[in-house]
Amino acid sequence: MKTMKLSGYFKCLSVLLTIAIAFGVSNFATAQTTTQEGVSINFDQTAPHASAVLDVNCDGLTGTKKGVLLPRVTLAERDAMTTGAAEGLTVYVTDDGDDKGYWYHDGSAWKQLGQSIWKKNGNNAYYNTGKIGIGTDNPTYQLQMETSSVNGFHLESFAGELKFQMDGLVNGSNFCWLAHKAKPDGNGNSFTPTYVQYSQNNREGLLLQTYFNEDPVEPSHYCVINSGDGNMYFLRGGDHLALVYPGGSDNYIWRFYGEVQADGPYTQMSDSTLKKNIQPLTNAITNLKQIDGVSFNWKDPNKKTTLQFGVIAQNVEQVFPNLVSTVTTPGNEFENLPSETFKTVNYDGFIGVLIEAVKEQQTTIETQQTTIDTQQQQIQDLLQRVSALESQ
Known part of the structure; x- marks a missing residue:
């Protein structure tokens, strides 16, 4: 192979290799091949790769393959090289810890090869210095x-x-x-x-x-x-429990199939400061007499099968329309619940009516009792007069 004139860099490298061979590294059949483009150090006298200025390989070497060692320095020794360090200068820092490994100078600062924001702790990796x-x-x-x-x-x-x-x-x-x-x-x-x-x-x-x-x-x-x-639902499979809010209206519906139990009272807002147009109820007894209390069973087999007591919404609506609402449940595809329209009764609304009915009834009873007491006294007086006449 034709050998071209070497640059100063290659001459220096050639001298180093010659010295190494002279010191007895004779057990390796090392060949140095130089061209105008680069230097090849190998054991089979092949030319350097066209893309490399220095091509080192172990092809042809018998036994254990060898590697290339770059300068090994401490962290302090690396930092001492910072001033005037050439771009691309590479060293291996031997200090234990996160700094151990290969470092190169990018022309302004040292950068660690394979640098990552992640830190290692055994087989674990962590990062706690930012987002x-x-x-x-x-x-x-x-x-x-x-x-x-x-x-x-x-x-x-x-x-x-x-x-x-x-x-x-x-x-x-x-x-x-x-x-x-x-x-x-x-x-x-x-x-x-x-x-x-x-x-x-x-x-x-x-x-x-x-x-x-x-x-x-x-x-x-x-x-x-x-x-x-x-809409808003709260459903339970089997014996369903449903909370339905038909969007845009003031109708809130709790649907229970079964009993509701609690160890505390059920209360409603009733503060006078929250109300207006407050008027006393009249003709409570007359109105209640138009409503029939009934016993019944539910048609839906999922509901309670025991005999129920209550009222009929259509009957109540004729007397107290404000206690009856017509609602429509939108249904739910997940629970296979169809849309339903039915009437509901505000049973709590009867409390005020029943209170006034009892008061009306009590007034009637007290009036009748006064009449009875008066009549009893009159009868007693008449009996005394009759007795007096009979004794003459």
């Missing part, structure tokens, strides 16, 4: 992720313990849910997903859902708080 941004270079929060992708964020434990997902749906709405996947309890039952879900697509606004049975089609607990065109 982390994914998709943003200016995070406001400790962990902030931004993306225009439909699939935004997903975190899942493959053991089925935790699932957290946040998506931006195709139509631009937002979606966030937290789910606990199915897990047997060891007794033949299955806890099928528990959801904490938020979406904004004119459907669920907030969804809390838990299944506790073998059939996920029939959930045991269910809560939906809708926004937009939706």
Whole structure:
């Protein structure tokens, strides 16, 4: 191979290699090949690679391969080289700790090769000196992720313990849910997903859902708080418990299939400062006499099957229309509940009427008692006069 005239750099390197061989590194059949473009140090006399100014390889070496050692210095020794350090100067810092490893000078400061903001503690990595941004270079929060992708964020434990997902749906709405996947309890039952879900697509606004049975089609607990065109529900599978708010109206409905028990009183706001147009009730007894108390059974087999006492809404509406409301439940596709329209009675509204009816009745009783007492006295007087006449 034709040898070209070497630059000063290659001459220096050639001298160093010659000295090394002279000191007895004769057990390696080392070949130095130089060209105008570079130097090759190898064992098979191949030319240096066209892209390299220095090409070192172990091809042809028998036994254990060898590496290249760069200068090994302490951290203090590295810092002492800072002044006048050439761009690209590389050393290996031997001090134990985060600074240990290869460093290069970028012309203004030392940079660690493979440098990361993450610190190591054994097999663990940590970062506690700032905020982390994914998709943003200016995070406001400790962990902030931004993306225009439909699939935004997903975190899942493959053991089925935790699932957290946040998506931006195709139509631009937002979606966030937290789910606990199915897990047997060891007794033949299955806890099928528990959801904490938020979406904004004119459907669920907030969804809390838990299944506790073998059939996920029939959930045991269910809560939906809708926004937009939706409504608010609180439902329970089987014997349903429902809270329904027909949007835009003042009709709040609690639907219970079964009994309601509590160890405290049920109270309503009744402060005079909250009321206006206060008027006494009249003709309470006359009005109550037009209402029939009845016994009945519910048609719906899901409701209580025992004999019930109460009134009929249509009957009450003829006398006290303000105590009767007509409501419509919008139904729910998840619980297969159809829309229903029916009348309800404000039984508490009868309290005022019954109080006045008792007072009217008591007034009548007291008036009659006064009349009876007067008549009794008159009769007693007459008996005394008759007795006196008979004794003459």
